[in-house]
Amino acid sequence: MTMPIIELKNVWKEYGKEVVLERLNVRVEEGEFVTIVGASGCGKTTFLKMLLGTEQASRGDLLLDGAAMPAEPDGARGIVFQRYSVMPHLTAERNVMLAGELSANRFLGRAFGARRRALREEAQTMLARVGLGEAGDKYPHELSGGMQQRLALAQALIKKPRILLLDEPFGALDPGIRRDMHDLVLSLWRSQKLTVFMITHDLEEGFYLGTRLWVFDKARLDVQAPGAYGARITYDLAVGECPPMLPSLSAQLADTARVLSG
Amino acid sequence: MKKFINRQPSRLTAVLLGLLPFALFLLLYLSASGARLAENPDDRLLPAFSTMAEAFERMAFEPNRRTGEYLLWTDTRASLQRLGIGVGLAALIGLVFGVATGTVPYIRATLSPLVTGLSLVPPMALLPILFIAFGLEELAKVMLILIGITPFIIRDLQARALExxxxxxxxxxxxxxxxxxxxxxxxxPQLMPRLISAVRLSLGPAWLFLIAAEAIAATEGLGYRIFLVRRYLSMDVILPYVVWITLLAFLMDLALRRFSTWRYPWFHAQQR
Incomplete structure (x- = not known):
């Protein structure tokens, strides 16, 4: 049996008395595309932050390649947020060159001469792949929301991370542009052998994109004290192998959402 | 008829409306000055424009009889040099400390209370100390500007870095x-345009500290000159000097703003 890239052993996350996540036991193999759905407040983003390294588990072990997950973000895990993912003060091309420039010179974080030309060519190729070949000298504010997210993907993927974390990356985009982005993400995932974790509010998106769909939900829910019990992975579905169960899942998630927001 | 709040002046109307208060102010001055001069041709309080023009010409284009210097330019150079060094150093120190405290939590925890405390000290109250410590020469004046505006720049940049x-x-x-x-x-790089706007905001206080220091101890400078000629009630020199100082301040602000929009287009696009 191969070593899983990510393994959780009885992981809990608590803030004081409030339990956000409890008893998470799960293994993810390299190359899986995990989509995560769940009501707001069910710890999806907290879970992603734990994978990113900005939050730590309160109890249990979160393992990357069998060793403890580093407690801060680094080059092994790339991320695309819903917003603010790209540097507003750099042109699209410079944004994509950033990862290479940072590793070229530990002190200045800039590259010069031949190295710089190579990075620029690499960045151009990457921009062309995400459909921004013509937009290299534009600043992010000159790009539409969809183009900015493409740029964020290009910027993250040129670093060749093993794990890509996506926090509702398409939440703010129009439906038509979203479909284009889906195709882009799938083709990048296939060609780079990534392991992807993606949070989405859109169940259909979760079913369509993932090889595996997780539902974060509070199995035990005390209406008087919603924080008393944490969320767990209530469904772990190998997508594509079982018939879509959209309607019943949607109903369950809506129930939890009503309690948490009420 | 639209509600008043929804009505926008056209471009031309806006320009004319903007000029109107200036014109009214000029008119008011002219009539008051004319009335006083009609009563007493030697009145010094509200000199005629022709008198001010003569005084300005004397200061700017005729060598001083005693020293042979062109006083306006000597004064301007001395003041701008003090202002430039003071504001320049303040910007540099402000940038270094603002970026450090705004970015690194450990540096912020160490220095932020100190900077906040220092920023509450009224700089003018320190002026005697500066004169005692640095003498009456250039250094004291530059230090007053530096002490006056640096804490503000640091705090502003720290806040912007946290954003x-x-x-x-x-x-x-x-x-x-x-x-x-x-x-x-x-x-x-993200704080550079914010530094420029912090410097623009602190130019007003910087002028204030400069003129105050020059008024108390100097041998040349714009502030020194207007306080010197005050003894002879020379409003014909003071008023053109005030207009000249205002013009210099306006041009500095304009230059900084232009530079910022040219160099940091992404920043000004975000501000909108």
Whole structure:
């Protein structure tokens, strides 16, 4: 049996008395595309932050390649947020060159001469792949929301991370542009052998994109004290192998959402 | 008829409306000055424009009889030099400390209370100390400007650095950046345009401190001159000097703003 890239052993996350996540036991193999759905407040983003390294588990072990997950973000895990993912003060091309420039010179974080030309060519190729070949000298504010997210993907993927974390990356985009982005993400995932974790509010998106769909939900829910019990992975579905169960899942998630927001 | 709040003046109307208060003010001055001069041709309080023009010409284009200097230019050069050194150093120190305290929590915890405390000391109250410590020469005047505006610039930049979204700081780390690289590739470039706007805001206080220091101890300078000629009630010199100082301040502000929009287009696009 191969070593899983990510393994959780009885992981809990608590803030004081409030339990956000409890008893998470799960293994993810390299190359899986995990989509995560769940009501707001069910710890999806907290879970992603734990994978990113900005939050730590309160109890249990979160393992990357069998060793403890580093407690801060680094080059092994790339991320695309819903917003603010790209540097507003750099042109699209410079944004994509950033990862290479940072590793070229530990002190200045800039590259010069031949190295710089190579990075620029690499960045151009990457921009062309995400459909921004013509937009290299534009600043992010000159790009539409969809183009900015493409740029964020290009910027993250040129670093060749093993794990890509996506926090509702398409939440703010129009439906038509979203479909284009889906195709882009799938083709990048296939060609780079990534392991992807993606949070989405859109169940259909979760079913369509993932090889595996997780539902974060509070199995035990005390209406008087919603924080008393944490969320767990209530469904772990190998997508594509079982018939879509959209309607019943949607109903369950809506129930939890009503309690948490009420 | 639209409600008043929904009515927009056209471009031409806006310009004319903007000029109107200036014209009214000029008119008011002219009539008051004319009335006083009709009563007493030697009145010094509200000199005629022709008298001010003569005085300005004397100061700017005729060598001083005693020293042979062109006083307006000597004064302007002395003042601008003090202002330039003071504001320049304040901007540099402000940038270094503002970026450091705004970016690195340990430096912020160490220095932020000190900077806040220092910024509450009224700089003018320190002027005697500065004169005692640095003498009556240039250094004391530059130090007053420096002490007067640096804490504000540091605090402003620290606040702006804290406004940089966490997402970008995290993102840079996922691209492999270390702490120093986050400073030079994220904080510093993003704070440069904010430094310029902080400097623009502190130019007013900087002039204030400069003129105050020159009024008390100097041998040349714009502030020195207007306080010197005050003894002879020479409003015909003071008023053109005040207009000249205002013009210089306006041009500096304009230059900084133009530079910022030219150099940092992304910043000004965000501000909209």
């Amino acid at each position: 940089i979204p966490d997402e970008q700081i995290i993102k840079l780390q996922t691209l492999g950046a270390n702490t120093w690289q986050i400073i030079v590739r994220l904080s510093l």
